[in-house]
Structure formats: C-alpha cells, structure tokens
Amino acid sequence: MTVTKDRIFLSPPHMSGQELEFIKEAFASNYIAPVGPQLTRFEKEFCRLTGFAHCLGVSSGTAAIHLALRLMGVGPGDVVIASTLTFIGSVTPVTFVGADLHFVDCDPATWNMDPALLREAINTVHASGKRVGAVIPTDLYGQCSDYDALRTICNNHQIPLLIDAAEAVGATYKGNHAGRGGDAAVYSFNGNKIITTSGGGMLASDNLDFIEEARRLSQQARDDAPHYEHTTIGYNYRMSNVAAAIGLGQMTVVDSFVTRLREIYRFYQKEFESLPGFSLMPEAEYGESTHWLTVMLVDETSGTDPETIRLALEAENIESRPVWKPMHLQPVFTNVPCTGGPVSEKLFEQGLCLPSGSALTEADLERIVRVIKSVAR
Ligand SMILES: *Cc1c(COP(=O)(O)O)cnc(C)c1O
Numbered sequence: 001m002t003v004t005k006d007r008i009f010l011s012p013p014h015m016s017g018q019e020l021e022f023i024k025e026a027f028a029s030n031y032i033a034p035v036g037p038q039l040t041r042f043e044k045e046f047c048r049l050t051g052f053a054h055c056l057g058v059s060s061g062t063a064a065i066h067l068a069l070r071l072m073g074v075g076p077g078d079v080v081i082a083s084t085l086t087f088i089g090s091v092t093p094v095t096f097v098g099a100d101l102h103f104v105d106c107d108p109a110t111w112n113m114d115p116a117l118l119r120e121a122i123n124t125v126h127a128s129g130k131r132v133g134a135v136i137p138t139d140l141y142g143q144c145s146d147y148d149a150l151r152t153i154c155n156n157h158q159i160p161l162l163i164d165a166a167e168a169v170g171a172t173y174k175g176n177h178a179g180r181g182g183d184a185a186v187y188s189f190n191g192n193k194i195i196t197t198s199g200g201g202m203l204a205s206d207n208l209d210f211i212e213e214a215r216r217l218s219q220q221a222r223d224d225a226p227h228y229e230h231t232t233i234g235y236n237y238r239m240s241n242v243a244a245a246i247g248l249g250q251m252t253v254v255d256s257f258v259t260r261l262r263e264i265y266r267f268y269q270k271e272f273e274s275l276p277g278f279s280l281m282p283e284a285e286y287g288e289s290t291h292w293l294t295v296m297l298v299d300e301t302s303g304t305d306p307e308t309i310r311l312a313l314e315a316e317n318i319e320s321r322p323v324w325k326p327m328h329l330q331p332v333f334t335n336v337p338c339t340g341g342p343v344s345e346k347l348f349e350q351g352l353c354l355p356s357g358s359a360l361t362e363a364d365l366e367r368i369v370r371v372i373k374s375v376a377r
Contacts, residue, residue, distance in 0.1 A: 008318045008368065011192045011293060014257065014359040019249030026245040034219070036241030038248055043202075045251045049169075050177040052185070052204035054211035057239030057247070058218055061166040061188030061201035066093035067214045067237060068184045068203055069134060072160040074099050078133030079125045083113045083145075083164075084326040085344035086138035089188075090164045091327055099133055103328045105340025106140070110284045111347060113137040114340065115149035121339040122157055134160045139168035139178050140324075141281060141353075142194070142261070142290035147173050147181035162186070166201070169194045170258035173287040179204060189243075194257060194292050194358075195250035197243040257358040258290050264356055264365065265291035271369045275376050277302025281351075293353045295323060304375050306352040312375045318368055323351030 026038045043055040058064050074080060076098035082091045084103035094101050104121050107114040118135065125132050135154055137145040145163070154161045163182035165171070171178040179185025184207075189200040205211050216222070221234025265280065272278040281295040298306045306322065313320045325348055328338035355368055 005317045005367075008355045008360070008364050009357060010319045010321055010353060010355055011357050012359070013191050013196045013198075014253075014357060016249050016253040018252050019246045022245035022248040023242060026242050031241040034236075034238035034240055036244070039239055039241045039244035042239075042244040042247040042251070045248065046187075046202055046204070049251070049254065050185070050187075050204055051180050053206040054204065054208055056203045056211050056214050056218065057244055058201045058203060058237045059239055060089070060199055060237075061164075061186050061190065062089040062093060063218070063235070063237040064186035064188075064201040064203035065090065065136070065162065065164065066096050066235070067217055068162050068186065069093055069097050069099070070217065071210055071213055072134050072162065072183070074133035077130065079130050080134050080136060081118065081121050081125070081132055082136040082327070083138040083140070084328045084338050084341065085111060085140060085324055085347060086164065086327060087166070087324055088327065088330070090136060090138050090166070094136075100130070101327075101333065101336045103326075103333075103336060103338040103341075105338065105343045106347070107146075108343050109282055110143060110146065111140045111281055112143060112145040112284075113150065114343070115146055115153060117340045118150060119153050122153065122159070124337070124339060126157075132157065132159050134162050136162045136164050138164040138166075139171060141295055142168050142171050142292035143281070143284060144168060144171050144173035144178050144287045144289070146284070146286060148286075151181055160184075166190075167193065167292045168290060170254055170261075170290045171288060178287075178290075183207070184210065189247060189250075194261070194290055195247070195254050197239070197247040197250070200239050200243050200247065260358040260360075261291045261356060262288075264358075264360060265289075265294045267365050268294050268296065268354060268369070271373075272296065275302070275373070277304075278376065291356065293356045296352050296354055297347070297350045298352060299350055302376060306350060309352055309372055309375050313368065313371050316367070316371050318355060318371065320355065321353045323348050323353060 166188035168178035
C-alpha cells in the first residue's frame with residue numbers, strides 16, 4: 001500500500017482568513033473594477049509599510065517595471081543595466097520599451113548586483129557611445145541590494161535607479177524598507193510571493209508627478225475631458241479593486257509572515273550547519289532579509305549535488321527549485337552582454353531553493369530535512 005503524502009509546495013499562497021471579509025466589502029460597494037475604496041486603501045497601507053509617499057497598484061510587478069521605465073524616459077537606443085541573477089519579469093519590460101539590455105553579475109557576499117561591476121558596465125556602455133537609461137537591481141530572494149553603493153554610482157552619472165523589490169516585501173536596508181533609496185521601486189503580489197493578491201504589483205515613489213503619470217498611463221492614458229481623449233499611448237495595467245481587497249487581508253498578516261519566513265531560514269540553517277558542503281544564502285550586514293525563499297548551496301565536498309536532492313524531494317512529493325538561471329545564459333538573451341557572470345553561474349549550479357512558505361508546519365520542515373539528510377548521508 002502506498003501512502004500519499006500531501007504535497008509541500010515551494011511558496012504557496014497563504015491566506016489570513018480576513019480576505020473574504022474585504023472582498024465582501026468590495027462586492028457590497030459594487031466596485032468590481034480597476035478602481036475603488038479597497039484599492040485606494042491598499043495603496044495607502046502599502047505606503048505606510050514601505051515608507052514611500054506614493055504607491056500605485058497595478059496588474060503585476062512586470063507591469064510596474066514597464067510603467068517605470070517608460071516614465072524614466074527609457075526608449076530605443078538606450079541601454080538598461082540589470083541584475084543577471086533574477087527572474088525574467090525583472091527585465092522583459094526593457095524590451096517592451098525597445099531599449100537594449102546589459103547584465104551585471106552579483107557579489108558573492110550578497111548575491112545581489114555587484115557595485116564594482118555596475119561601475120564597469122556603465123563605462124562599457126558609455127564607451128560604446130550609448131546612454132544608460134536606468135539601472136534595475138533585483139533584491140534577490142528577499143535580500144536588499146546595497147542601495148547606498150548603487151545610488152552613489154547612479155548619481156554620479158545621473159542614471160535613474162529602479163529597485164526590483166518584487167521578492168523583498170518586509171525586508172530592510174539600514175533600517176528602511178526594501179526599495180527605499182531608489183527613484184522608484186516595484187513589488188509583486190503574484191501567487192508565490194510573500195503576500196499575494198492572486199496577481200498584482202505595486203509601483204512606489206516619493207515623486208507625486210511620477211506616480212500620477214503612471215496612474216494615467218495604467219488606465220489607457222485618458223486625458224482630462226468628458227469624452228475619451230488621448231494624446232499618448234497607455235496600457236490597461238490598473239489593479240482590480242477585488243484583487244486589492246485580497247491585498248488588504250494580506251496586509252493584516254505581512255509582519256507575521258515575514259517573521260515566520262525568517263524562522264524557517266534559521267531552522268534550515270541550524271539543521272545544515274553541521275553538514276559538510278552545505279551552506280545557505282549569506283545575509284548582508286546592512287539589512288534584514290525576508291528570506292522569501294531559503295536557498296541552499298551544495299558544493300562538491302557534500303558527496304551529493306542539488307539535482308540529486310531535488311529529485312529525492314520530488315520523490316517524496318516535496319517541491320524545490322534550482323536558483324534562477326542567470327539571464328545571460330538564457331537562450332532568448334544570447335546576444336545581450338554581461339559584465340562578469342561566473343558568480344551567478346556557480347550559484348545556479350550549486351543552489352537549490354527549499355520550500356519556504358509561511359504556512360509550513362514544524363512537521364513539514366522535519367519531513368523536508370529528513371529527506372535532504374538521507375541524501376547527504
Ligand atoms: C516575481 C518577480 C517579478 C515579476 O512580478 P510579477 O508580479 O509576477 O509580474 C519581477 N522581478 C522579480 C525579481 C520577481 O521575483
């Protein structure tokens with residue numbers, strides 16, 4: 001007889017139980033639209049969480065990046081410098097605005113954009129006679145990039161800094177919330193992220209004009225007239241008020257989710273510290289990661305490898321994933337230049353993202369660790 005064990009997912013949605021109440025409010029007001037009181041309130045609460053003066057709810061994190069690049073004036077002929085170790089949604093909007101990409105490798109101490117390599121990449125782009133339209137560092141797996149170092153370099157060249165904090169809701173950099181320090185920041189509420197609206201994103205900035213113009217572009221760029229008047233091309237990117245109602249429910253638990261994600265990281269850390277060849281993604285001193293996903297490195301001295309572990313977990317109905325495949329290794333970006341590369345290539349080879357959902361129980365965690373230890377011997 002086979003015993004079917006419940007599947008443990010990598011990072012499944014985790015509802016607080018409040019969401020349906022907020023959705024009921026949305027239904028009662030009949031704002032089943034990309035506008036409404038729940039959306040306005042969700043944006044306000046997100047401003048309070050992040051410390052940004054203005055937030056705009058949109059249909060996805062990818063849409064938020066697209067809007068930001070457009071408003072930063074990035075277009076054909078420009079180059080956007082971005083982290084190579086990231087999810088593709090971070091960089092596809094660069095192609096939407098017709099600009100070129102240039103990737104940058106990460107710092108092994110943080111796994112985020114290496115400031116020294118950013119400086120080198122800017123020089124390379126400038127030497128080719130092109131303009132750098134924006135820099136997009138990703139706050140990987142919930143850990144902030146070194147904003148001060150990146151900011152100084154961008155300021156020297158007057159390049160806008162757009163922080164991709166899609167995975168970093170709740171993280172801090174020198175006491176401030178993830179994303180603070182960029183000209184603008186984006187967050188994602190996709191189903192697998194720290195909090196979810198089923199799908200959605202947020203664009204945040206202290207610049208009111210920037211957010212107001214993003215709001216206009218996100219609603220088909222309608223001019224101020226009683227009829228439909230358009231002087232520019234926009235998008236249909238606004239967040240649904242019903243999705244925002246889910247977001248309000250999630251905002252009631254975001255702090256406890258982040259606390260739990262950090263506990264999960266510590267649990268794995270304690271379990272693996274005595275295993276030779278095993279280590280976890282390092283924590284930068286300048287801030288506190290959310291550990292959206294706990295990522296493990298397995299090197300040659302371990303006697304095993306990440307793919308063997310992944311398959312062993314899968315055989316026990318447990319989901320795990322390799323680290324993001326670097327963008328400069330993606331077939332779709334074969335012609336895109338990259339400054340550096342070996343650091344993220346090694347992390348891709350040796351890394352494995354472990355189940356990290358905030359709803360994981362102690363029994364789940366024990367089950368996961370038992371499988372990994374059985375492979376590690
Ligand atoms: C999830 C994610 C995005 C895209 O967000 P969506 O809401 O899925 O469009 C962008 N960048 C990073 C680093 C992400 O993890």
